[in-house]
Structure formats: structure tokens, C-alpha cells
Amino acid sequence: MSGKPILHYFDGRGRMEPIRWLLAAAGVEFEEKFMKTREDLQKLRNDGDLMFQQVPMVEIDGMKLVQTGAILSYIASKYNLYGKDMKERALIDMYTEGIADLNEIVLIYPFLPSEKKEASLSNIKDKARNRYFPAFEKVLKSHGQDYLVGNKLSKADVYLVVILYHVEELDSGIMANFPLLKALRTRVSNLPTVKKFLEPGGKRKPFEDEKCVKIVKNIFQLN
Amino acid sequence: MPPYTIAYFPSRGRCEVMRMLLADQGQSWKEEVVTLEAWGQGTLKVSCIFGQLPKFQDGDLTLYQSNAILRHLGLSFGLYGKDQREAALVDMVNDGVEDLIRHLGQQLLCNYEEGKAQYLKELPGHLKPFETLLAQNNGGQSFIVGDQSSFADYRLLDLLLNHEVLIPCLKDFRLLSAYMARLSSRPKLKAFLASPEHVNCPISALLKI
Numbered sequence: 417m418s419g420k421p422i423l424h425y426f427d428g429r430g431r432m433e434p435i436r437w438l439l440a441a442a443g444v445e446f447e448e449k450f451m452k453t454r455e456d457l458q459k460l461r462n463d464g465d466l467m468f469q470q471v472p473m474v475e476i477d478g479m480k481l482v483q484t485g486a487i488l489s490y491i492a493s494k495y496n497l498y499g500k501d502m503k504e505r506a507l508i509d510m511y512t513e514g515i516a517d518l519n520e521i522v523l524i525y526p527f528l529p530s531e532k533k534e535a536s537l538s539n540i541k542d543k544a545r546n547r548y549f550p551a552f553e554k555v556l557k558s559h560g561q562d563y564l565v566g567n568k569l570s571k572a573d574v575y576l577v578v579i580l581y582h583v584e585e586l587d588s589g590i591m592a593n594f595p596l597l598k599a600l601r602t603r604v605s606n607l608p609t610v611k612k613f614l615e616p617g618g619k620r621k622p623f624e625d626e627k628c629v630k631i632v633k634n635i636f637q638l639n
Numbered sequence: 640m641p642p643y644t645i646a647y648f649p650s651r652g653r654c655e656v657m658r659m660l661l662a663d664q665g666q667s668w669k670e671e672v673v674t675l676e677a678w679g680q681g682t683l684k685v686s687c688i689f690g691q692l693p694k695f696q697d698g699d700l701t702l703y704q705s706n707a708i709l710r711h712l713g714l715s716f717g718l719y720g721k722d723q724r725e726a727a728l729v730d731m732v733n734d735g736v737e738d739l740i741r742h743l744g745q746q747l748l749c750n751y752e753e754g755k756a757q758y759l760k761e762l763p764g765h766l767k768p769f770e771t772l773l774a775q776n777n778g779g780q781s782f783i784v785g786d787q788s789s790f791a792d793y794r795l796l797d798l799l800l801n802h803e804v805l806i807p808c809l810k811d812f813r814l815l816s817a818y819m820a821r822l823s824s825r826p827k828l829k830a831f832l833a834s835p836e837h838v839n840c841p842i843s844a845l846l847k848i
Contacts, residue, residue: 467731467735467768467772468735468738468768469764469768470738477724479724479727481727481731482731483730483731483734483735484734485706485730485734486727486730486731486733486734487727489726489727489730490723490726490727490730493723493726494723502711502714502715503700505710505711505714506700506702506707506708506710506711506714507702509704509706509707509710509711510688510702510703510704510707512707513704513706513707514688514689514703514704517689547689547690548689551688551689
């Protein structure tokens with residue numbers, strides 16, 4: 417019952433990256449089983465391990481959890497990263513949903529056909545610069561505290577920091593406009609558990625390169 | 640004076656689930672209808688954290704993001720499973736329905752008739768996990784998770800009810816059909832589903848259905 421969580425996914429960021437970060441921030445060591453071929457995905461499906469035939473899937477506490485949000489919530493609950501009461505939890509959930517909406521367009525970007533990339537990049541920059549980053553900068557400004565909710569690290573902070581890094585890779589100047597977000601990112605990155613995760617040899621994944629994209633397209637039979 | 644206010648477009652959309660939940664829990668709430676014209680004017684949009692509706696008020700707590708609102712109500716009324724493990728399952732089911740709704744929305748928005756035909760082809764595969772969950776839980780006689788109602792039940796019911804209107808598809812899903820009939824006949828929910836405020840409310844303002 418108490419083994420390390422096992423993450424089932426491909427060797428890339430995709431939808432699993434926020435989960436890796438959150439486990440890392442909670443100081444939880446985990447194992448990864450990487451899918452490399454379509455057969456690897458089929459096996460998981462045939463074994464009945466995937467409730468909706470989809471990954472990510474995380475084996476944790478005797479369960480095979482799917483759905484990124486559900487997995488993040490379970491980890492947050494278990495490791496005290498979900499606020500201290502219902503009101504804080506509601507705010508954390510609200511912020512997480514917004515971050516997840518932005519992540520939808522960010523995470524898919526490496527896998528788009530080249531003719532669709534320009535429009536998508538434009539959309540990512542627009543949504544990040546004009547909708548999501550200002551919203552969270554405003555939250556931090558409104559209370560002047562170190563974290564988004566209740567002056568304590570939560571899953572919303574961790575997920576936001578993941579997106580801050582990923583968007584900056586696509587829009588290099590963006591963080592200059594958001595000093596409080598930049599400070600939050602530094603603060604979270606310097607937490608001992610997170611620092612270890614980010615070091616060379618840590619489990620953080622790089623931006624998906626051509627080789628990774630090819631493997632993924634094959635596994636999921638994308639364009 | 641009810642503590643709950645829902646501000647949304649004149650449609651079921653992302654709010655009917657929370658309405659069904661509140662009605663079934665014997666709660667009253669205030670509706671602030673936002674017409675597309677009023678929304679286009681911009682003042683309200685700018686005040687919403689991500690520029691989107693629904694906007695929900697629970698006393699002095701203002702929330703956005705329909706799934707966050709649903710979870711808040713789930714916690715408020717003990718509709719989140721009996722422990723953390725059931726809670727995880729409730730979350731999985733809700734998010735599985737969310738995926739399906741997004742998929743359907745995308746198909747219908749691109750090209751209504753073609754999208755509908757394609758979606759209908761894929762639908763048995765999409766509904767199967769929910770039929771399986773029912774089968775594995777007291778032979779489908781109970782709720783989608785465990786033996787008490789959760790917000791995932793309202794979410795799934797909303798999906799099934801809308802499908803019956805748009806794309807009747809449950810004839811091959813014995814347990815889901817029975818589940819839908821059983822939940823819809825809960826007295827307070829039945830009254831809400833028969834009420835003009837539900838019946839006269841279009842499913843989607845955007846799709847005009």
C-alpha cells in the first residue's frame with residue numbers, strides 16, 4: 417500500500433508535468449513508466465487500467481487515478497497543499513481551473529502541425545499576457561502575501577509556476593510585465609524540494625523536441 | 640434572502656448542473672441573467688477574474704469557473720464521496736464528463752450536422768465507462784460513486800438529459816437509462832426539471848439549441 421506513486425505517461429511534459437511538479441514540491445519520490453509505442457498504450461487499455469482509455473494515469477495508494485485535475489486534487493489533499501478551509505479550497509480550485517485552461521493551449525503547442533503553430537503561439541501570448549497573467553498578478557497584489565491563497569503554498573502556486581516557465585519559453589519577454597509572478601516563481605523554485613526537482617538529474621522534463629513529438633504522434637496516432 | 644446567486648447567459652450551458660444540485664438539496668438561489676448584448680458591452684466581463692461566466696456568489700464569496708463552483712457546492716452539501724478515495728473517484732467522473740462535453744461542443748460548433756453524425760458514431764465508446772462504473776457499483780442500483788449522491792451524479796445526469804434531447808442514445812445502455820430515470824424522479828429534482836425555468840431554458844445560447 418505504501419510504495420512510491422507510479423506515473424504512466426510518455427517521456428515528455430504533456431499533461432503529466434504539473435503532477436510531477438506537485439509530487440516533487442510535496443517531497444514525494446515517484447517512479448515513472450514511459451510509454452514508447454502504441455502497443456504500450458494498448459496494453460494499459462486492455463488491462464483495464466485506464467478509466468477513460470486515456471493517460472495520465474497515476475498508481476497511488478492502491479488506486480489507478482486518471483484525469484489530471486483529479487490526480488492533482490488527491491495529491492493536494494493528501495499533502496496539505498489545498499488551503500485550510502472550504503473558502504480557501506474554492507479559491508485554489510478557481511485559480512487551478514484558470515491555469516488549466518491556459519495550459520490546454522500551451523501543452524499542445526509542440527504537437528501542432530507547423531502551419532498551425534503561428535496562430536496558436538499568437539493565441540497563447542494573447543491569453544497569457546491579457547487574461548491569465550494579469551489575473552494572478554492582481555491576486556498577489558491584492559493581499560501582498562507570498563502565495564496565492566492563505567499565505568501558504570498550494571497546488572495553485574505550483575501549477576502556476578509550471579505555466580510561467582512554459583509560457584516564457586514561448587514568449588521570452590513576458591515576465592518583465594509581471595514582477596509579483598516573477599517573485600512567486602523564484603520563491604517556489606527555491607523551496608528545497610522543488611530545487612532538487614529542477615536540478616540536472618531531476619525529473620523535470622524539457623520542452624518536447626522533434627524526437628519526442630514523433631514518438632507521441634505514433635503512440636496516439638496523431639496527424 | 641438566499642445566499643446563492645448565479646450570473647450567467649440565458650441558457651443551461653455550464654450552470655444547469657449547479658441548478659439541479661441546489662434544487663435537489665432544497666436550496667433557493669437568485670438568477671442574474673446576462674444577455675449576450677449586455678455581455679458584449681464589456682463592463683461585467685472586465686470584472687470577472689478570467690473574463691468569463693458563470694459568476695457565482697455564496698454570501699461574500701465570489702467564485703468563477705463552473706467546476707470550482709460545483710466542487711464548492713459538493714463540499715458544502717456533503718456531495719463529495721465519503722472519504723478521500725471516493726472524492727478522487729467523484730473528481731475523475733466529473734472530469735470525464737467535462738472532456739466529453741468539450742468534445743461534443745467542438746464537434747457541433749465546427750459543423751453541426753457532420754459533427755453530430757461523427758459524435759454519434761463515437762458515443763457508445765464514450766458512454767461505456769459510465770455504464771461500467773454503474774455495473775461495478777451495486778449493479779447500477781446506486782449512485783455513480785459509492786452509496787450516496789455526489790456532484791458527479793448531477794453532472795452525469797445533465798449530460799444524459801441533454802443527450803436525450805440532442806442525440807438520443809441510451810437504448811443500449813440499460814444501467815444508464817435506469818439511472819437517469821431514477822435520479823430524475825427524485826421529488827425536488829423532478830419538480831425542478833418540470834419547472835418553466837428549466838424547460839424554457841435553451842441548452843446553449845451559443846448553439847441556439
